[in-house]
Amino acid sequence: MINRFILIITTIFCLSLLLGKVFAPTAKSDVKIPLPTGLSKDTQFIIYYMDKRFDALYREMDKRFEQVDKRFEQVDKRFEQVDKRFEQIMNFLWMLTGIFTTLTGGVIAFAFWDRRTIIRQA
Numbered sequence: 001m002i003n004r005f006i007l008i009i010t011t012i013f014c015l016s017l018l019l020g021k022v023f024a025p026t027a028k029s030d031v032k033i034p035l036p037t038g039l040s041k042d043t044q045f046i047i048y049y050m051d052k053r054f055d056a057l058y059r060e061m062d063k064r065f066e067q068v069d070k071r072f073e074q075v076d077k078r079f080e081q082v083d084k085r086f087e088q089i090m091n092f093l094w095m096l097t098g099i100f101t102t103l104t105g106g107v108i109a110f111a112f113w114d115r116r117t118i119i120r121q122a
Contacts, residue, residue, distance in 0.1 A: 039047070
């Protein structure tokens with residue numbers, strides 16, 4: 001009984017997915033709304049040109065979104081440049097840290113060696 005219920009639910013789900021993919025429009029240009037037949041010529045004319053204006057608006061919006069995408073790509077490139085520069089600065093700071101650590105170690109070693117030498121001679 002439960003297996004039959006699960007089979008029916010699964011079949012309905014798969015059919016709904018299949019029918020949704022088959023009858024779903026794939027792009028904006030695929031959606032065409034037919035003009036109603038009971039309207040006057042003036043009303044049909046107005047609806048036709050409204051459709052044309054909306055198509056022009058969609059194209060303009062697509063252009064603007066493409067421009068925004070290009071701008072985001074430019075910003076991403078700039079962030080990559082800043083990251084490279086930051087990495088160079090960090091490497092330079094690590095080099096300075098190494099140099100000063102070596103100098104400090106050398107001075108401490110020299111002081112310890114000099115002190116032992118003076119104590120032996122005295």
